[in-house]
Amino acid sequence: MKTRIKELRARYNLTQDDLAKKIGVRRETILFIENGKYIPSLKLAHDIANVLKTTVDELFIFEKD
Amino acid sequence: MDDKTRFRRFIAIVAAVLVLGAIFVVWSGAASTDNWATMMSAVILVTMALVAIVVIRKGLKELRSGFPREDERSSAIKMRAGYLAFFVSLYLLLGMSFVHAMLEDNQVSSIPTSEWLMVYVAVMGSIFLIVNTYLNRKGVPG
Numbered sequence: 491m492k493t494r495i496k497e498l499r500a501r502y503n504l505t506q507d508d509l510a511k512k513i514g515v516r517r518e519t520i521l522f523i524e525n526g527k528y529i530p531s532l533k534l535a536h537d538i539a540n541v542l543k544t545t546v547d548e549l550f551i552f553e554k555d
Numbered sequence: 556m557d558d559k560t561r562f563r564r565f566i567a568i569v570a571a572v573l574v575l576g577a578i579f580v581v582w583s584g585a586a587s588t589d590n591w592a593t594m595m596s597a598v599i600l601v602t603m604a605l606v607a608i609v610v611i612r613k614g615l616k617e618l619r620s621g622f623p624r625e626d627e628r629s630s631a632i633k634m635r636a637g638y639l640a641f642f643v644s645l646y647l648l649l650g651m652s653f654v655h656a657m658l659e660d661n662q663v664s665s666i667p668t669s670e671w672l673m674v675y676v677a678v679m680g681s682i683f684l685i686v687n688t689y690l691n692r693k694g695v696p697g
Contacts, residue, residue, distance in 0.1 A: 510622060511621060515623065516622050516628070516629060517622060518628070518691075519628040522694050527694030528628050528694050530627070530628075531627055534627060
């Protein structure tokens with residue numbers, strides 16, 4: 491799974507800390523999601539998409555194994 | 556319940572467990588002539604106290620930083636670590652029971668059940684800590 495979180499964070503000038511605090515998760519969670527090492531729940535994906543003013547579809551790119 | 560209240564409750568439970576553990580160690584040391592079980596429980600208690608100090612210090616730091624102490628990823632890691640620790644130690648307990656029965660059948664002096672249980676608890680706790688630390692660094696698979 492790839493994400494566009496890093497790119498959109500940069501667009502809105504948000505650090506991982508800022509994003510984590512806005513959503514109410516730990517900073518490591520954002521780091522792991524960005525690196526594709528953790529697949530978030532639908533609710534968390536939706537919350538991240540909301541903060542980054544996009545949709546879940548736009549934010550996460552699922553690839554076939 | 557907010558993070559502060561949850562953390563206070565956690566500290567109270569840890570303190571109660573450590574006090575009860577200390578009473579048990581002192582009581583078993585006074586009541587029994589067998590030093591091995593007392594030594595083992597003292598080692599487990601000291602390890603628990605050290606782990607508690609590390610966890611509480613980390614928790615305080617996290618509370619001050621403004622991040623939640625637990626979120627869906629850390630819960631998933633704890634669940635995975637708990638699941639693994641439970642099943643691995645369950646198999647270990649079955650294996651130990653088998654060895655215990657064999658020793659008794661062959662009339663070899665067997666190790667008392669209380670000492671098996673000490674090892675069981677120590678192994679379960681160690682597996683949980685190792686898997687928890689590993690998944691925290693590497694990420695949750697799947």
